Amino acid sequence: MAIENPLIRCENVTVSASGKKLVEDVTFELGPGKFVALIGPNGAGKTSLFNTISGFYRPSQGHITFKGQDITRIPAPRRAKMGLGRSFQNIALFRGMTVLDNIKLGRHAHLKTNVFDALLYLGRARREEAELRRDVEERIIDFLEIDHIRHAPVSALSYGLQKRVEMARALAMQPEILMLDEPVAGMNREETEDMARFILDVRAEWGVTVLMVEHDMGMVMDLSDHVVVLNFGQVIARGTPAQVQADPEVARAYLGSGNVDELRERLRAAARPRAEAA
Amino acid sequence: MRIGTLKESYVADAALFDSRTQHVWLAIAAAALLLFPFMANDYWLYMACLVAINIASSAGLNILTGYTGLVSLGQAAFMGLGAYTVAILQLRWGTPLALNLLAAGVVAMLGGLIVGVPSLRVKGLYLAIVTIAATFIAHFLFANFDFTGGTSGLSMRPARVFGTDLDTSFRLYWLIVPVTVLMLLGAANLFRTRIGRAFIAIRDRDISAEVLGIALLKYKLLSFGLSSFYAGVAGGLFAYFFRVITPESFPLSMSIFFLAAIIVGGMGSTLGSILGAAFMTMVPELLKLVFDLLPGGADLTVFLAPVRLVIFGALIIVFLVFEPLGLAEMWRRTRRFFHLWPFKN
Numbered sequence: 001m002a003i004e005n006p007l008i009r010c011e012n013v014t015v016s017a018s019g020k021k022l023v024e025d026v027t028f029e030l031g032p033g034k035f036v037a038l039i040g041p042n043g044a045g046k047t048s049l050f051n052t053i054s055g056f057y058r059p060s061q062g063h064i065t066f067k068g069q070d071i072t073r074i075p076a077p078r079r080a081k082m083g084l085g086r087s088f089q090n091i092a093l094f095r096g097m098t099v100l101d102n103i104k105l106g107r108h109a110h111l112k113t114n115v116f117d118a119l120l121y122l123g124r125a126r127r128e129e130a131e132l133r134r135d136v137e138e139r140i141i142d143f144l145e146i147d148h149i150r151h152a153p154v155s156a157l158s159y160g161l162q163k164r165v166e167m168a169r170a171l172a173m174q175p176e177i178l179m180l181d182e183p184v185a186g187m188n189r190e191e192t193e194d195m196a197r198f199i200l201d202v203r204a205e206w207g208v209t210v211l212m213v214e215h216d217m218g219m220v221m222d223l224s225d226h227v228v229v230l231n232f233g234q235v236i237a238r239g240t241p242a243q244v245q246a247d248p249e250v251a252r253a254y255l256g257s258g259n260v261d262e263l264r265e266r267l268r269a270a271a272r273p274r275a276e277a278a
Numbered sequence: 279m280r281i282g283t284l285k286e287s288y289v290a291d292a293a294l295f296d297s298r299t300q301h302v303w304l305a306i307a308a309a310a311l312l313l314f315p316f317m318a319n320d321y322w323l324y325m326a327c328l329v330a331i332n333i334a335s336s337a338g339l340n341i342l343t344g345y346t347g348l349v350s351l352g353q354a355a356f357m358g359l360g361a362y363t364v365a366i367l368q369l370r371w372g373t374p375l376a377l378n379l380l381a382a383g384v385v386a387m388l389g390g391l392i393v394g395v396p397s398l399r400v401k402g403l404y405l406a407i408v409t410i411a412a413t414f415i416a417h418f419l420f421a422n423f424d425f426t427g428g429t430s431g432l433s434m435r436p437a438r439v440f441g442t443d444l445d446t447s448f449r450l451y452w453l454i455v456p457v458t459v460l461m462l463l464g465a466a467n468l469f470r471t472r473i474g475r476a477f478i479a480i481r482d483r484d485i486s487a488e489v490l491g492i493a494l495l496k497y498k499l500l501s502f503g504l505s506s507f508y509a510g511v512a513g514g515l516f517a518y519f520f521r522v523i524t525p526e527s528f529p530l531s532m533s534i535f536f537l538a539a540i541i542v543g544g545m546g547s548t549l550g551s552i553l554g555a556a557f558m559t560m561v562p563e564l565l566k567l568v569f570d571l572l573p574g575g576a577d578l579t580v581f582l583a584p585v586r587l588v589i590f591g592a593l594i595i596v597f598l599v600f601e602p603l604g605l606a607e608m609w610r611r612t613r614r615f616f617h618l619w620p621f622k623n
Contacts, residue, residue, distance in 0.1 A: 055488075056485065056489055076488045077492055080490055081491055088486060092483050094487075096482050097479075105472075106491075108475065108492055111472045114473075115473055119467055128471075130292070133288040133292060169490070173491065
């Protein structure tokens with residue numbers, strides 16, 4: 001599967017930490033405007049791959065290119081400026097700031113205010129802040145329906161709302177590619193559906209490319225164009241949601257075996273000695 | 279009771295002081311600052327100058343420790359750098375006051391940048407130790423160089439501005455208080471912009487801050503630089519105020535004093551720097567008052583210095599346990615009470 005002019009391309013990427021390979025020889029591409037989901041059992045290396053793409057981990061082998069430019073050696077803050085926006089699996093909001101400041105922080109790399117502007121708060125700083133505020137209010141806060149909590153400290157918010165603020169902050173980064181790490185983990189049905197709607201709207205309205213890690217299979221199958229399945233750090237399957245769903249290799253990764261009868265038999269065998277002992 | 283503050287523009291909503299009530303209070307405070315020198319006696323003018331110097335330095339430490347989360351016990355050393363810079367410039371070249379103060383800030387800032395370099399690798403307790411080391415190195419340098427006057431230090435002439443010698447607390451007040459007010463405004467402005475947000479982000483979660491586009495080393499150094507610039511200018515004011523500086527003028531206990539001031543006042547709050555520094559500067563004076571009232575007060579004055587340190591320590595513990603957000607939070611709570619009165623908050 002070679003895409004012409006992929007937005008992101010991971011080429012034989014291997015990441016190891018303390019002797020263990022978190023990601024092994026992963027190659028995949030993400031075309032502009034696509035919605036790609038990254039799935040796999042717990043510990044499969046999805047978040048590690050995310051961290052590698054956003055520059056937090058450095059691959060021991062392989063290359064990552066963004067719009068044709070090799071970014072393997074570029075530090076994380078500069079990647080953020082280039083257009084890689086992301087949210088985190090374990091909410092990583094700044095607890096000492098309000099919702100509004102958290103969202104504004106996302107724009108950091110695109111602003112130009114320097115220390116002298118900031119101390120005086122005249123001219124550039126004032127103008128830039130006003131412009132940022134308008135943009136955040138009108139394009140992000142309105143859009144994600146979080147205007148009622150804009151001045152609230154993030155620590156006072158429910159889990160679902162915190163996830164939404166994270167997404168708002170990722171959008172404030174003006175990303176070309178939006179990386180969402182388990183955007184609906186721990187949410188109830190209603191919150192999940194709201195979030196799915198927001199993600200689809202973001203894609204339609206802002207035209208961003210989405211790369212998402214998610215365990216909610218309903219959501220993955222409904223939203224994505226393309227699914228990449230990881231297990232033990234390696235890509236074990238890829239294709240359209242339907243193709244991946246039918247892949248026996250994927251079922252084995254999740255269930256241990258594609259054969260339900262065999263699984264049932266194994267569970268019985270495991271239960272037997274215990275019953276006998278009792 | 280206040281119902282709400284309504285704004286018509288985003289700029290109005292971002293103002294430092296946004297309500298009519300605040301503007302009125304601000305005007306009252308400004309008037310009080312202007313009238314104070316004409317009403318107060320020498321003792322209170324002296325205290326006001328000292329409080330203002332301590333506020334300026336605390337505001338600097340609050341940027342680094344309160345907002346950026348980098349614990350520093352080197353504030354006294356940076357003040358020392360500033361004070362010596364002013365004294366040497368005046369004694370050797372007789373340069374004007376404004377230039378000397380600026381140079382004091384810059385020299386201290388350079389010192390801060392050097393001490394700040396390890397902050398990318400070491401955090402918390404370890405960084406505190408690095409900054410303590412800076413205090414001792416500074417002390418050693420002040421005591422052993424010739425141009426710093428060795429252990430006997432330097433004595434200065436009063437600063438001369440527009441043909442007037444700033445030799446009384448009354449005259450120095452008009453230098454020290456405006457400079458401090460400007461520095462406080464700068465600190466407050468900082469946290470309305472991306473720079474301040476980056477500092478807070480580093481304090482709260484430095485790893486995700488990096489992925490969100492904040493270059494950690496750059497901003498940690500910036501925080502160190504700003505904080506020690508503030509300390510340097512405060513140290514310069516200190517030099518003009520006391521006119522005698524020795525290596526012993528900037529001991530480690532002074533750094534602890536500033537840390538105590540921002541803990542008691544409120545970390546990560548400009549109001550906290552003001553309240554904390556004012557309160558901690560007044561504590562020894564209150565103590566003196568109490569000692570005078572006790573029977574046999576004159577004999578007890580020997581214990582003043584050690585009791586002072588005990589009280590500082592006790593205040594740090596009490597505030598960390600019972601009011602970690604400091605006096606600033608107590609103030610906000612009181613304000614909230616009056617805003618919501620007669621309803622319970």
